[in-house]
Amino acid sequence: MxxxxxxxxxxxxxxxxxxxxxxxxxxxxxRAGKASPIMLSSVMVEYYGSQTPLSQVANVNTPDARTISVQPWEKSLLQEIEKAIMNANLGFNPMNNGETIIINVPPLxxxxxxxxxxxxxxxxxxxxxxxxxxxxxxxxxxxxxxxxxxxxxxxxxxxxxxxxxxxxxxxxxxxxxxxxxxxxx
Missing domain, CATH: 1.10.132.20 (Ribosome-recycling factor)
Structure with a gap:
């Protein structure tokens, strides 16, 4: 050849x-119905004046198949993260308990x-x-x-x-x- x-x-x-x-x-x-941290990979958070990926300002994990837990490294970011998740238009309704943000992934x-x-x-x-x-x-x-x-x-x-x-x-x-x-x- x-x-x-x-x-x-x-x-x-x-x-x-x-x-x-x-x-x-x-x-x-x-997504295929199971919760996954990758679902929030497109979420950008306002952090000290610049847009930063959520994974760089918080720990994102899945305690079970229907729940995503977001624990920010700075408590002052809770509202910003919650607002960013809502603005990302992913269809999630985040709940803030004062320390972490919990997202229940609804069944499809x-x-x-x-x-x-x-x-x-x-x-x-x-x-x-x-x-x-x-x-x-x-x-x-x-x-x-x-x-x-x-x-x-x-x-x-x-x-x-x-x-x-x-x-x-x-x-x-x-x-x-x-x-x-x-x-x-």
Missing amino acids: NEDIKFILDATKEGMEHAMLHLEKAFIKI TEERRRELVKQAKAEAEHAKVSIRNARQDANKEIRALEDVSEDLQTNGEVDVQALTDSYSKKVDEVLSVKEAEIMKV
């Missing part, structure tokens, strides 16, 4: 791997589960689009190579298509696992 084509295939594989990593990060943010309704499945499918489709874009870019680069025979170019395009098919299949597998997790009561 030609060095240039091998380099293009490696770069394409790296791009497709990046799409998979992005999909997995997106799926982590889609059937309707909400279906919305989350739609959201997961949309994220999976974004990943597939990224994979197809990587394929398209690779094929353009292979066709642009001048010192390579047509047979090698064709073989390179076949290899790119095989990569595309395998990563699309991985996306479908990850989506079906996430879908089952969301719909499980």
